[in-house]
Amino acid sequence: MIRIENLRDHPQYRDRVIDWLWQEFDAENTREFFSSVIDSSLNTADLPLTFIALQGTKIVGTVGLWRCDLISRQDLTPWLAALYVHPEWRSQGVGQQMQRFIKEYSQAAGYEHLYLWATFSGYYERYGWHYMGNALDYPNKSVRIYKCHRYPDDVGL
Known part of the structure; x- marks a missing residue:
């Protein structure tokens, strides 16, 4: 069983x-x-936050808020960011579970919307994310922006 926990409670996984x-x-x-982003998430009660997916004591993924x-x-906040699943654990629902966790966490924190960006399409749409349009990642890479509303219409989560 996969558990999602705050990296702050497991600093031994910081470097990984x-x-x-x-x-x-x-x-x-x-x-x-x-390193700067992760250290900020370890040292603040506010955003950014970093969470890890654990199978027993083995880290299998990470995601940020x-x-x-x-x-x-910068007008949009907060963001589901840096979703990563170790290759051995892909296609096993870990990414979906981390998305669900971040959605529930941000909803409990009182956020009305949640955003993310990706360079590809087809994955996030399956989990209730709505394509908003394109924007530029620094310095000039076109990316797709997605939005999740107050989460009643989540598909697959």
Whole structure:
């Protein structure tokens, strides 16, 4: 059974999470960038937050709840960010479970909407996310923005 827990309660996984994010999402960022985000999530009660998916004591994924994940759309908050599932655990519902967790967490925190961006289509739509349009990721990469409303219409979650 997969458990989703705050990384703050499992700091021994800090470096693994940083390495995963850097390796998966490193396009314009350095390892130090991801280290800064993760360290902020370990040291604040507010956003950003980092959660990990655990199977027993083995970390199998991570996801963030960030104040902003797209510089060109700082008007939108909060964001489901940096969703990563270790390759051995993909196609087993871990990503779906982490999405559900972040949606429920943000709803309980009083957020009306939740956002994310992706460079691909077809995945998030299956889980209740609504395509809003395109925006630019720094410096000039077109990305798709998705929105999840107060969550009554979630599909598959």
